[in-house]
Amino acid sequence: MSYNVFTSGPGVMALMEVGRMFSPGSRQVARAALTMALSEDREQERELKSRFAREGFKTAAVDYGGDFISSVNKITERAVVAAKREGVIREVHAEEGAVAGATREALSQIMPKAIGLNVGGKIGIARYQDHISVAVFFGVGLLHLDEVAVGLGHRAVSS
Numbered sequence: 001m002s003y004n005v006f007t008s009g010p011g012v013m014a015l016m017e018v019g020r021m022f023s024p025g026s027r028q029v030a031r032a033a034l035t036m037a038l039s040e041d042r043e044q045e046r047e048l049k050s051r052f053a054r055e056g057f058k059t060a061a062v063d064y065g066g067d068f069i070s071s072v073n074k075i076t077e078r079a080v081v082a083a084k085r086e087g088v089i090r091e092v093h094a095e096e097g098a099v100a101g102a103t104r105e106a107l108s109q110i111m112p113k114a115i116g117l118n119v120g121g122k123i124g125i126a127r128y129q130d131h132i133s134v135a136v137f138f139g140v141g142l143l144h145l146d147e148v149a150v151g152l153g154h155r156a157v158s159s
Helices: 026-037 043-053 068-085 093-114
Strands: 003-009 012-018 058-067 118-128 130-140 147-156
Touching: 026 043, 026 058, 026 118, 026 130, 026 147, 058 068, 058 130, 068 093, 068 118, 068 130, 093 118, 093 130, 093 147
Parallel strands: none
Antiparallel strands: 003 012, 058 118, 118 130, 130 147
């Protein structure tokens, strides 16, 4: 079997096999979540959200800042609330749990750099059918001595 790889939008790759299109999978959803987390401002968020929607993705982004240790639960709550508000997930226990779990996974990846320090940045959430990814892109540090950290989590839910 031969495959053709092509880009169909902002970082979204698709495969075509003998006239048949493959649906985006976990890598493309993760890329969309990272793109949302890296957006510069609300205007760019809206543009990206619109472009992703044309490709069948549901996306959301939310800013966050504060002390890392005391903020883990608040960051997780903000991700779930943003995902519900933007229609990425329904108010169903399994979908809320998927976003919370993916957020916790993403946060655990930046924890070694962030413990005891302040974080500030953005949470990006993306979904395509049964794939959900959450990306966190934070500056970590004190005053102007920031380090940069990225974390990414993925979960699957029934669509």
